[in-house]
Amino acid sequence: MCKDCGCSLTRHDHDHLGAHSHVNSHDHGHGASHSPSHSSSHSHSELHTNPQLNDKKTLSVIHKILDKNDVEAGHNRAHFEAHNITAFNIMSSPGSGKTTLLENLKEYTQLNYAVIEGDLETSRDADRLIAKGIKAYQIQTGSACHLDAFMVHGALHHLPLDGLDICFVENVGNLVCPASYDVGTHKNIVLLSVPEGDDKIEKYPVMFRRADVVFITKCDLLHYFDFKLDEARAQLKKLNPATQIIEVSIKDGDSMQAVAAWLKDNIRGAQ
Numbered sequence: 001m002c003k004d005c006g007c008s009l010t011r012h013d014h015d016h017l018g019a020h021s022h023v024n025s026h027d028h029g030h031g032a033s034h035s036p037s038h039s040s041s042h043s044h045s046e047l048h049t050n051p052q053l054n055d056k057k058t059l060s061v062i063h064k065i066l067d068k069n070d071v072e073a074g075h076n077r078a079h080f081e082a083h084n085i086t087a088f089n090i091m092s093s094p095g096s097g098k099t100t101l102l103e104n105l106k107e108y109t110q111l112n113y114a115v116i117e118g119d120l121e122t123s124r125d126a127d128r129l130i131a132k133g134i135k136a137y138q139i140q141t142g143s144a145c146h147l148d149a150f151m152v153h154g155a156l157h158h159l160p161l162d163g164l165d166i167c168f169v170e171n172v173g174n175l176v177c178p179a180s181y182d183v184g185t186h187k188n189i190v191l192l193s194v195p196e197g198d199d200k201i202e203k204y205p206v207m208f209r210r211a212d213v214v215f216i217t218k219c220d221l222l223h224y225f226d227f228k229l230d231e232a233r234a235q236l237k238k239l240n241p242a243t244q245i246i247e248v249s250i251k252d253g254d255s256m257q258a259v260a261a262w263l264k265d266n267i268r269g270a271q
Contacts, residue, residue, distance in 0.1 A: 069148055069149050069150070069181065069182065070149075070182060072148075072149035072150050072153055072184070073149035073182035073183060073184040074184070075149075075153065075184070076149055076152055076153055076156065076183065076184025076185075077184045077185070077186065079153075079156055079161075079184075080161075080167060080184065080185075080186070081268070083161040083162065083164065084165075084268065084269075085161060085164050085165065085166065085167050085268075086165065086166050086167075086186050086187070086266070086267040086268045087166070087167045087168075087169060087184065087185035087186050087187075088166065088167075088168050088169070088185055088186070088187050088188070088189050088263075089169045089171060089178070089183055089185040089187070089188050089189065090102075090168055090169065090170045090171060090189045090190075090191065091171045091174075091175075091178045091179060091188065091189070091190050091191070091207060091210075092173060092175070092190060092191035092192065092193070093173055093174070093175050093191075093192075093193070093196055093200070094173030094174075095173065095193070095195075096173070096191040096192065096193040096196065096217055096218075097191060097193055097217040097218055097250070098170050098173075098191055099117075099125045099128055099129065099170065100250055101191070101215070101217065101248070101250065101259070102115055102129060102134065102168060102170065103128060103129060103132050103134070104250045104256060105256065105259065105260065105263075106132060106133070106134060107256070108253070108256045108257055108259070108260040109260040109263065109264070111165040111166055111260075111263060111264065111267070112163055112164050112165050112166070113134070113135075113164060113165060113166035113167065113168060114134070114135035114136065114137075114159050114160075114161075114164055114166075114167050114168070115129050115134060115135070115136040115137075115167070115168045115169075115170055116136075116137055116139060116147075116152060116155045116156075116159070116167065116168070116169045116170065117129070117136055117137065117138045117139060117170050118139045118141060118146075118147040118151070118169070118170060118171050118172045119138070119139075119140060119141070119172060119173075120140065120141050120142060120143060120144075120145075120172065121140055121142075122138075122140070123138040123140070125138065125170065126138035135159060135160065135164075137155045137158045137159050139151050139152075139154075139155055141172060144172070145172055145174050145176075145177045145178075146171060146172050146174060146177040146178040146181050147169065147171050147172060147178065147181065147183050148181050148183060149181070149182060149183050149184050151183075152169055152183045152184055153184070165267055166263065166267060169183055169185055171183075175200065175204040175207050176204065176206070176207070178207075179206045179207040179209075179210045180206065186268065187212040187213070187266055188210050188211050188212050188213075189211070189212065189213055189214075189215065190207055190208060190210070190211035190213070190214050190215070191214070191215045191216075191217050192208075192214060192215070192216050192217070192232070193216075193217045193218045194216065194217070194218045194219060194221045194222055194225050194227045195218060195221060195225055195227075197225070197226075197227060198227050198228050198229075198231050198232040198235065201232060201235040201236055201239065202235055202239070205239050208235075208236055208239050208240055208243070209239050209240050211236075211240060211243045212242075212243065212244070212266070213243060213244040213245070213246060213262055213266075214236055214243055214244070214245050214246070215246050215248045215259065216229070216232060216245065216246070216247050216248060217248045217249070218248075218249060219247045219248060219249040219252070219255065220249040220251045220252065229247065232245075233245055244262065246258050246259060246262060
């Protein structure tokens with residue numbers, strides 16, 4: 001089990017606790033690897049007999065952790081709103097093109113944005129954005145497999161917020177844990193890249209159910225991979241009928257304009 005976020009508890013189990021599945025990872029003393037309890041071989045009966053869910057003391061601790069993170073997330077949202085900023089949580093697998101999208105977005109929008117970067121180690125992504133003239137701050141989680149509201153709150157004190165329209169929180173590359181953590185943003189953006197395959201949608205449903213928009217990235221590679229766009233769209237709409245879907249390639253200016261238009265339509269105060 002991931003001691004930091006309680007990954008062995010399923011989304012259904014978190015919801016059953018009456019919480020929003022937001023967990024505080026302020027204590028970073030864990031590794032990013034998870035136990036075999038994540039195996040797809042688990043049956044529903046095995047999940048419902050998770051001994052952690054039958055222990056009142058454990059449940060009490062989980063409730064306290066969830067509540068603390070929710071309070072901090074609300075504080076972050078209020079902080080953004082006080083500066084008239086819309087915050088977007090960007091989530092995906094590693095290598096799906098999150099940073100590359102943000103690097104190139106500058107050419108297609110007049111909206112002023114900054115980025116909070118989350119990775120286990122290095123400041124490479126923040127360095128790339130800063131080199132492009134984009135304000136960015138790097139969070140190094142050490143071993144935590146996601147960002148939480150407390151990490152984002154700390155980063156806000158290192159970013160000049162005045163004059164910003166948007167703050168992107170580029171979460172740690174992971175299709176599991178980030179989906180269950182409220183970091184204080186207003187909307188969730190999920191990227192799914194063509195090389196990953198269209199099967200990831202149903203394998204990792206929690207992430208895609210949380211998405212306000214899904215960017216299917218690296219669409220210039222469709223001819224080289226067995227990625228079925230129609231099937232991907234059908235799976236996404238089945239899981240989340242309200243989500244919007246945009247096909248994206250940084251080499252296709254029209255698709256980048258579509259990303260910029262979606263952002264403009266979804267900032268606070270947009271009509």
